[in-house]
Amino acid sequence: MTNDSQAEASCCGTSTPNPAAAGNGRGNLLGGSPADDLTTCPVMAGSPVSKTAAEAAGLYRDYEGERYYFCCAGCGPAFDADPARYAASMA
Template identity: 80%
Template sequence: MTNDTQATSSCCSTSAPNPAAAGNGRNNLLGGAGDMTTCPVMVGTPVNKTAAEAAGLFRDFEGQRYYFCCAGCGPAFDSDPAKYAANMA
């Protein structure tokens, strides 16, 4: 029997390629010019709108654009957009 622990999975731990990924495998959505916002799925996580848009990390819902911190947040948003849009109100 081992005491190894498995890392917990979050929506942001994906193996999908991401053009905004930094060298360490994490998204670098804070650098560069552009307005800042927060991710509606991972509430409080800062997102650079310009970098997220360039990486395709956004969805449009009811005339509003929502930006995500990682590739895993888009599908989560798609599952219940009204719920996640309310996080931004």
């Protein structure tokens, strides 16, 4: 079984690493993170994101006074296309 169907359903795909969750080979940054550092990606609902790692990787956007963190580089452009939709999903 391959991950082709998952890659098609995800903006993150398998070819783009997830630095906000995986730490680029430095271990899982979600493991020892304080609870207040964790959030979920507004584009890929349910995908955990370390705020610290996402900021370091530039995987965030500010919208209407709130900061939104993404699990991968593909989520930023998707958020930009309809920020109100994704912001509402986080409320």
